[in-house]
Amino acid sequence: MRIGELSTRTGVSRRSLRYYEDQGLLVSSRSPSGQRHYDEDHVRRVRLIQAFLAAGMSSSTIAEMAPCMAEPSRHRARRALTIMNRERARLSSAMDGIAAARSALDHLIEDNQKYLAKDTDDEPGWTGAEG
Amino acid sequence: MRIGELSTRTGVSRRSLRYYEDQGLLVSSRSPSGQRHYDEDHVRRVRLIQAFLAAGMSSSTIAEMAPCMAEPSRHRARRALTIMNRERARLSSAMDGIAAARSALDHLIEDNQKYLAKDTDDEPGWTGAEG
DNA sequence: CTAAACGCTCACATTGATGTCAGGGGCAAG
């Protein structure tokens, strides 16, 4: 398939797909006239890239983890493994951070509901002191 | 305390603290000469702002949730509540996304370790097909 | 009083993924 179809199938813009290739995240075979051609593997690959980007990884990080254009080698694999473990830790602590933010938000929601339940027009007085 | 102390106590740069004020996330009392002064509540507040920003909220979203400069009113509170619930859902789905990315990463790590354990120099051939 | 350390505003720079526009070519159907 060409880039337009890959784009509609993955929901990722043509622009972004070319960008991924530019960053070494995605390879494509080119037709004689230079048009990019893809297969089913590329669809999965793009989905994975999206998942990683959405999780806050930078494209260069993803590129370092993915032996995508370079020769596979023990050295490279060990390097990738280091980065993967670093990123895994980052994702875990990002989840913790989001969980903390969500719980703080829950307190705010509760306070706000209490405020709305009251009849007097009192200060909710939000400073975060209640968390 | 003045801005420098708030900065060191929260780990947030002076620049960012002024930016927060600019965006309506933080209020400060000013000395006659225009210098910002803060108290303990501001420390908590800044920490909360940081938690929200780190969780991927935009400053305008935080501003909408926080009746910080505006008069508290039922209308405002209801509006804030709507946004808070929207954001809560966003945070939850962000956590799901990160969890999915982390699990994909775990597969990659495992594959990579298998590759490194082998003695032959075989293709790891990563396309994401294994997830 | 002076100097160091701090604060103020204004304004321009940066980063990363993506949008958008321009100018030009590729390819199938009528």
Added chain:
DNA sequence: CTTGCCCCTGACATCAATGTGAGCGTTTAG
């Protein structure tokens, strides 16, 4: 051949939070 739709590259624009630096006032310690 022309029409229409797809593709190519390249370049500039965007957003959001933050960095950085200039130019100038303030507070504090000696």
